[in-house]
Amino acid sequence: MSLFSALSVSASGMAAERTRAELLTENLANAETTRTPAGGPYRRKDAVFVSTPVSSEFSSVFTSQFETQQQGVIVGEVTVDSRDPEMRYLPGHPDANAAGYVAFPRVNPAEDMVDLMSTSRNYQANVAAISTVKNMIQRSLDILR
Amino acid sequence: MLDPLATNLERYMDLLSARQKLVVSNIANADTPGYRTRDIDFQTELRTAIDPTHPLVSEVAGLKTKNDGNNVSIDRESRLLAENDIRFSIASNLMRSRLKTLRMSIEEGRSG
Numbered sequence: 001m002s003l004f005s006a007l008s009v010s011a012s013g014m015a016a017e018r019t020r021a022e023l024l025t026e027n028l029a030n031a032e033t034t035r036t037p038a039g040g041p042y043r044r045k046d047a048v049f050v051s052t053p054v055s056s057e058f059s060s061v062f063t064s065q066f067e068t069q070q071q072g073v074i075v076g077e078v079t080v081d082s083r084d085p086e087m088r089y090l091p092g093h094p095d096a097n098a099a100g101y102v103a104f105p106r107v108n109p110a111e112d113m114v115d116l117m118s119t120s121r122n123y124q125a126n127v128a129a130i131s132t133v134k135n136m137i138q139r140s141l142d143i144l145r
Numbered sequence: 146m147l148d149p150l151a152t153n154l155e156r157y158m159d160l161l162s163a164r165q166k167l168v169v170s171n172i173a174n175a176d177t178p179g180y181r182t183r184d185i186d187f188q189t190e191l192r193t194a195i196d197p198t199h200p201l202v203s204e205v206a207g208l209k210t211k212n213d214g215n216n217v218s219i220d221r222e223s224r225l226l227a228e229n230d231i232r233f234s235i236a237s238n239l240m241r242s243r244l245k246t247l248r249m250s251i252e253e254g255r256s257g
Contacts, residue, residue: 003162006169013173020176049177051170071170073177122175125219129169132230136165139237140158143244 003140005070006133008054012072013126017119019075020047024116031107034095041085042105046115050076081106154240158233160190163200165229172222178213181205182221 023045033042054072083106091100167183174180185200208216 003165006166009166009169009173013175016173017176049174051174051177051180070166071174071180071183073173119176121219122172125172125175125223128223129172129226132226133165133169135230136162136233139234143237143241145241 003133003137005054007130009070009072010126010130010133012052012054012074014123014130016047016049016073016075017123017126020049021116021119021123023047023078024112024119027107027112028109028116031105031109031112033105034093034102041103042107043085044081044105044107044112046079046081047075048077048079049073151240151243154236154243157191158236158240160185160187160200161229161233161236165226165233167202168222168225168229171217172219172226174215175217175219175222176215178215180215180217182208182217184225 027044027046030042036042050073051071052074054070085103086106087101088104089100090096090102093102096102164185164187167185171180171182171184182205183202184205185202190200205216208218208221210216
């Protein structure tokens with residue numbers, strides 16, 4: 001029975017939340033981007049999390065059925081918003097179409113900010129979990145001191 | 146290993162670790178669509194004599210489900226995280242003093 005796999009679970013949570021935070025900040029930075037290498041305006045991205053069994057290097061050596069209880073998390077896929085871009089009438093703009101409309105990304109900064117805050121809180125929760133589990137491991141070692 | 150008290154403490158700490166692992170999984174999956182909060186019935190597990198490293202894991206009832214089917218409450222998990230930590234601390238301190246007593250009697254016997 002080892003608590004070390006709990007550390008891997010929290011670490012997977014931190015990695016996933018960090019990926020989401022990166023995508024959200026990318027969305028915010030590109031809220032007004034009308035030109036991308038792929039053509040057209042920027043499209044909003046988001047991460048979809050999938051829970052996955054986690055096993056540390058040690059636990060794979062030890063026989064442990066209870067690893068099935070341990071559900072880590074990975075970024076399953078990055079979704080790209082497929083909604084039509086927002087058309088704004090800006091005739092002087094270099095990316096305007098024949099009718100004078102420019103395609104802008106459908107990014108709602110408020111939505112992304114709220115998601116970013118929740119991501120940050122979840123990241124903190126994972127950090128707190130790591131430090132608590134670390135304390136527990138340390139205390140088990142102190143029993144023999 | 147040593148006496149009934151130490152064995153019970155060991156069981157208690159094993160169960161606390163098992164629960165802490167579930168809490169940590171729940172926190173890591175706080176944003177996973179469709180994930181359901183999992184926990185063990187601590188009191189029941191403690192009373193039954195089965196192996197504490199393989200407790201019965203069940204879904205937690207009565208939690209609010211979000212739009213994506215996820216029902217992890219970070220507040221609940223934070224509370225459990227702290228609670229398990231404190232309980233574990235108490236148990237490990239008791240275990241430590243138990244071993245200290247044993248060691249002391251060995252060492253006193255040697256010097257005398």
